[in-house]
Every structure is written in C-alpha cells, then in structure tokens.
Amino acid sequence: MPSRWSIKSYSSDPATGCDLRRTRELLLVGGLRNREHGSVRQGPSIRLGEMMSSNLMHGRERSADAPIGSVDETPVKYLHLKESSSIPSLLCGADAFTITRLESSIGLAHPITKVTTVPALLVAVSITPVARADYEFCVDDKRVPTPYIQAFRSTVVDLDARPSCWIRRAFGYMLFHVPRRGLDEIAADLGVGPVETYKVAVAEEDLVLSQLTRSMLPSVGRSGWPSPLALDHLNQILAAHVLQKYGALRKAPTVSVGGLGPSQKRRATELLSENLSGRIRLSALAAECDLSISHFARSFKASFGVSAHRWLVQRRIERSQELLIETRESLADIADQAGFADQAAFTRTFHQIVGISPGRWRRDHRR
Numbered sequence: 001m002p003s004r005w006s007i008k009s010y011s012s013d014p015a016t017g018c019d020l021r022r023t024r025e026l027l028l029v030g031g032l033r034n035r036e037h038g039s040v041r042q043g044p045s046i047r048l049g050e051m052m053s054s055n056l057m058h059g060r061e062r063s064a065d066a067p068i069g070s071v072d073e074t075p076v077k078y079l080h081l082k083e084s085s086s087i088p089s090l091l092c093g094a095d096a097f098t099i100t101r102l103e104s105s106i107g108l109a110h111p112i113t114k115v116t117t118v119p120a121l122l123v124a125v126s127i128t129p130v131a132r133a134d135y136e137f138c139v140d141d142k143r144v145p146t147p148y149i150q151a152f153r154s155t156v157v158d159l160d161a162r163p164s165c166w167i168r169r170a171f172g173y174m175l176f177h178v179p180r181r182g183l184d185e186i187a188a189d190l191g192v193g194p195v196e197t198y199k200v201a202v203a204e205e206d207l208v209l210s211q212l213t214r215s216m217l218p219s220v221g222r223s224g225w226p227s228p229l230a231l232d233h234l235n236q237i238l239a240a241h242v243l244q245k246y247g248a249l250r251k252a253p254t255v256s257v258g259g260l261g262p263s264q265k266r267r268a269t270e271l272l273s274e275n276l277s278g279r280i281r282l283s284a285l286a287a288e289c290d291l292s293i294s295h296f297a298r299s300f301k302a303s304f305g306v307s308a309h310r311w312l313v314q315r316r317i318e319r320s321q322e323l324l325i326e327t328r329e330s331l332a333d334i335a336d337q338a339g340f341a342d343q344a345a346f347t348r349t350f351h352q353i354v355g356i357s358p359g360r361w362r363r364d365h366r367r
Contacts, residue, residue, distance in 0.1 A: 075099065075231055078221030081106070097182065097235040100175040101220040103127070104167070111136065111166040114159070119180035121198060122163065123242060124155045125213040127172035134169040138162075139200055147203050152213060154206040156246050158198045174213045174220070176238060183243050186236075186294040190243075190253035197248045208241045224341020227278025233309040236282070236297050256295070259303035264289040268300060272312050276319060276339025282308065316340060317353050324362040331358055 075096065081104035095118045130149040137144045139161045157163045184194045212234070219225045226234065244253065260268060267288050271280055285308060286296035300308045320338040323329060329337075335346030350358045 076220060076226060077101070079103070095179065096177075097179060097231070097239075098177040099216070099220065099231075099234070100177075101127075101172075101217070102175055103172040105170050107134065107168040107170060108166055111138070111164045113162070113164040120159050121178045121180065121183070121242060121246075122155075122157050122159055123176040123178060123209065123238065124165075125174045125176075125209050126151055126153050126155075126203075127174060127213070127217070128170070130167060130171055131169065134167060136166040136168075137202060138164045144200075144202055149203045152210040153203040154201065154209040155203060156198065156201045156242065158200070161200065174217070178235075178239055178242060182235060182239050182293075183247070185292055186240055186243055187247070187249075189292055189294045189298075190255060192247075192249045192251055192253055195243060195247040195249060198242075198246045199248070201246060206245070208245075209238075212238060222345075224345055227309075227341075228281050229275075229278040229309050229312060232282035232293070233297075233307055236294060240294070256298065257302055258299060260289060260296075260299045264291075264299075265303055268296075268308070269311075272308065273315060276312065276316050278309070278312055278339065312339075313349065314353070317350060320346065320350065320358065321361070321365075324358060325365055334358070 076099045078101045081102075126149050129151050132146060132148045135146050135149060137146050137155070139157060141162065187193060187195050216234070243249075259265075268285050271285055271288060282293050282297065285300075286293045289296055289299075291299065297307065300311070304311055306314070316338045320334050320340075323334045323337060327334070331346065332343040335341075335343045338346065340346035340349065347357055350361070354361060356364075
C-alpha cells in the first residue's frame with residue numbers, strides 16, 4: 001500500500017551568511033519556487049504545535065502547568081520548561097498564526113499531540129541539536145524515521161496528519177502555527193488556487209526558515225515584540241515560503257507587480273502614520289484599499305520599495321528625529337511618542353537604522 005506522505009531528511013550543515021533582507025524581498029514577490037511535493041491525508045483535526053504554549057503570557061517566561069484542552073490566544077511566547085513542569089499530552093491552540101520558542105533542560109515525559117479548530121500547518125525549527133535516539137516523531141500514528149537533528153533544521157507537517165512528538169532530552173525549538181486560510185489566500189493571489197496537500201519534511205535544511213528563526217531568536221520573549229503589524233509581516237513571509245516550497249502546486253505562481261493606486265497609497269500611509277505603535281493590522285490596511293492581505297502587501301512594496309512594517313519603522317525614526325531636535329523631552333518620552341515599546345527598543349532600532357545612538361544624534365544636530 002503506498003505511503004500517504006513523503007519524507008526528506010538532510011544532515012549537512014545549514015548555509016550561513018544569507019542576506020535576510022533579500023530573502024524577504026524574494027518571498028514577497030513569489031520568487032522562491034523550488035518545490036518538492038508529497039501528500040498528506042485529510043483527516044481529523046488532531047494537531048501538534050505550540051506545545052505547552054498555553055501557559056505563557058506575551059513577553060514573559062515561566063514554566064507550564066495548564067489543563068488539557070486549554071486554548072492559547074497569545075501570538076508570541078517564550079516557554080522554558082522546568083523540572084516541576086506539568087505538561088498535558090493534548091492541547092488546543094489558537095486559530096491564528098503564532099510563534100512559540102520552546103525550551104526544556106530535561107525533555108518531555110510523554111509524547112505531545114495538539115488539537116486545534118482550524119486546518120493549519122506546523123513549522124518547527126530546531127534551535128539545538130537532538131540525538132536520533134532521543135527523538136520520536138509520528139505521523140498518522142506511524143513512526144517516522146528521523147536522523148540526528150542538527151541545529152536549525154526544519155520540520156513541516158500538515159496538522160491533519162495527526163503528528164505527535166516525544167523528545168526525551170534537553171531541546172530547543174521555534175514553533176510556527178500557520179493556519180491554512182492564510183496559505184489559501186496567498187495561493188489565490190498567486191493564481192495557483194487552493195493547495196490540497198503539503199509534503200511532510202523532517203529535519204530538512206531550509207535556508208529561509210533557518211535565517212528567519214535566527215533573526216528572531218533574540219527578540220522572542222522581549223517586551224513589546226513584535227507589534228501586530230510586524231507579526232502580520234512575519235506571517236506573510238513565512239507563509240509565502242512554505243506555500244511555494246512545500247505545497248503541491250498545480251502550476252507556477254503568477255505574480256502581479258502592480259502597485260497601489262494614488263488614493264490607496266494616501267489612505268495606507270495616513271493609517272500607518274496615525275498608528276506609529278504598529279497596533280494596526282495588515283488586514284485593516286488591506287480592507288481600506290479593498291485588497292486581500294497578500295495582494296496589499298505586495299502592492300505596497302511595489303509602490304514604496306519596502307514593506308508596510310518597514311515603512312512604519314522608518315516613519316517612527318523620522319518622528320523621533322523631529323522630537324529630538326525640537327523638544328527637550330527625555331528619550332523615554334520620545335520613544336513613547338514615536339511608537340516604540342520602550343526606550344531600549346527605540347535606542348536599539350535607532351542605532352540599527354541611523355548608525356549612532358539617539359542621544360549622540362541629538363547632541364550632534366543641536367549644536
């Protein structure tokens with residue numbers, strides 16, 4: 001009887017030095033088209049993902065002790081399991097894109113399976129190596145052969161395949177819960193229609209997922225990260241890549257390169273300027289322009305050369321520079337008025353973009 005899913009495993013070291021900005025540009029215009037296809041049975045919604053994440057509030061780390069079936073609506077979490085952690089074997093997750101950094105110094109006492117109410121994929125990227133003898137992975141109640149898992153290897157599985165995982169030693173993973181509805185919307189915008197199946201990939205070398213995970217490791221768990229708009233941006237990047245690399249596409253994507261119309265550009269920038277904190281969602285911007293989320297994201301980038309989130313960050317910096325010159329307010333107050341989560345986030349972002357600290361910039365430009 002033929003297998004209902006395909007497995008690929010890789011053992012070579014992941015490439016480094018990837019230009020993440022260029023990677024994101026390729027993803028947003030549908031430029032990554034290296035795909036391998038398999039199939040996954042459509043079945044009950046018994047799913048694995050964001051394991052034990054229902055015990056963590058945004059930006060705070062603590063051990064887990066939650067009831068079976070609890071639902072977690074927190075979009076980004078950093079969870080470190082302690083020796084006293086009580087981990088349920090069955091969890092119900094949120095119906096949205098979420099990111100969970102999960103670490104344990106002792107491993108899991110039993111396999112973990114997750115229940116969710118919407119079709120979704122689990123994308124799991126290892127942060128630390130996992131020995132072959134310490135890792136057990138099942139799909140459709142069948143054990144999947146797994147290699148020694150090196151750091152920053154990726155596992156992708158449709159949660160309708162009923163995956164379960166058991167890691168018996170210390171581990172670290174970044175888990176992405178990717179609802180199918182977002183993938184289907186991107187597929188429609190790319191002219192490839194709904195994607196019926198996604199291949200199962202275990203411990204695969206995926207440069208894009210590796211670089212995305214590396215880039216966000218220092219930020220997960222940090223207060224105020226990410227803003228809703230930044231989270232939507234990450235969702236679009238990751239979903240576009242997963243769709244094109246792991247989805248069983250029936251034809252090559254067709255990418256529209258047209259930008260926003262004059263009234264759409266004006267309305268989008270007005271809304272962004274009025275919401276420097278980034279609390280506005282990409283869906284709200286798209287709705288104002290009467291476009292789908294993925295179509296809006298590509299059209300905005302075509303018009304302005306950067307994503308909506310990047311445009312917003314640049315506008316925050318411009319606003320902070322105005323305040324640095326025109327007022328004597330503290331850096332903390334300026335950070336708040338310019339839409340940053342706190343002074344630390346303001347200083348860090350300012351230095352990354354401008355090249356010097358805001359305090360030094362203020363001294364240099366007020367002479």
